Amino acid sequence: MKRVIGIFLLSLLFGCASAPRPTAQEVISADCGPLPENYEEIIKSVASKSLIDPYSAQYTFSEPVKQLNRMTSPPVWGWAVCGTVNAKNRYGGYVGAKPYYALINNDRIVRFLFAGTTIPDSFALGILSGAMTSSGTSQDMCRN
16 A cells, blocks of 8 residues: 555656756747847737726836746747736725736737736636736746
8 A cells, every 4th residue: 555655656746847948059049039129018018908007007027038938838939028017006006016927929929927817818728717827926937
């Protein structure tokens, strides 16, 4: 019985192992398309759809980096941009900076996580909707 439990625990451990990180050569040769000059505007246009007062939004943007996103099917390379959005709520007060993650490939967003907005829709990926948009997920995606 102990042997069966041990085998089961080992299979769980190896089943949860993460995929290897891309090599430097894979990153250099990755096809992300050119970095769009207007990447900030692209992100603002998507994020503003989930804001009460999009005109009050204050954005921060990280420097775009090439990244492989395995949460899409199939996995896709793109320009990853992380940052925060702070906008007013219904009462006119700022809610505080909320993190977002955007992956841009050939001038379009192929993955976006922010305040309940998930692109592509997490149901299409077979993932529970709240799982990808819970607090900290955007920050986790932005760690290198």
